[in-house]
Amino acid sequence: MHIALYGRQFGIQFRPFANKLLDRLRNNSIFISMYKPFYLFMKDEAGLDPEPEKLFTSHKDLEMKPDFIFSIGGDGTILETINIVRNSGIPVMGINSGKLGFLASISGVDTDMAIDALLSGKYSIEKRSLLELVSAGNTFGDFPFALNEFTLQKKDSTMITIQAWLNDNFLNSYWADGLIISTPTGSTAYSLSVGGPLLTSDIRGIIISPIAPHNLTVRPIVIPDNNNIRLKVNSRNSEFLLSMDYRSAILPSETEIILKISDFNISLVRLDHQDFYTTLRSKLMWGADKRN
DSSP, X not given: OEEEEEEOOOOGGXXXXXHHHHHHHHHTTXXXXXXXXXXXXXXXXXXXXXXXXXXXXXXXXXXXXXXXXXXXXXXXXXXXXXXXXXXXXXXXXXXXXXXXXXXXXXXXXXXHHHHHHHHHTOEEEEEEOOEEEOSSTTTTTTOOEESSEEEEEOSSSSOEEEEEEXXXXXXXXXXXXXXXXXXXXXXXXXXXXXXXXXXXXXXXEEEEEEESOSSTTOOXXXXXXXXXXXXXXXXXXXXXXXXXXXXXXXXXXXXXXXXXXXXXXXXXXXXXTOOHHHHHHHHSOTTOOTTO
């Protein structure tokens, strides 16, 4: 088996789990590829000796396709890992070295169990849709895809107007601080914080959620994901902010933004004992009695 490791820096509390993870991989004769900056952090700052068979710095270095890629960090790290995986189909398993971690749901203490599950085939692969930016030139380089959301936001204190069309059918003029266009995966991220609905990953939908709308009757809406979404911003300011997951760019007003569901999916590993509703109860503390 071949496993690639991608990650950021992690705190001292995670170092014993990282060391144990490396030991388990070596003891099972697993070929290890490692993201070079992560390798250097482990070796020079964390005091660990990863001993990978191969280093990589971008998606171009993964010509020897791994069976899995472990994303070690939090949900933001998984979003970065997507830029490494791209359309290769390599399954991503998120190992949480931080706090909440909705996508990176495997804790340090569960890494042994997770590796056992992979070795014994006790897992499934969830296909997650992405949103693609098909306009605005080269705004986000050669990979203009979002696993969570695209967000159009005001650049200063002035409210903006965002006109939205679905397959050339006019939807609405949003007078608001911004607009979030979210995948089902992103329904637990920024969209949730502005009152957007939660969607399971198997729902073929896109969420459009306004940020602080001037008209309080304008609410989030879920549309079928076969819609192309066309957006245009009007603002007293000559610019607005466009964000794509963890990346952002400032664009001139009147720039046309066209979004659609991409032609490929991202594969996330789900262990057999995990499910969306268990994660909701655990991470969002559904059903927790705070009186105790």
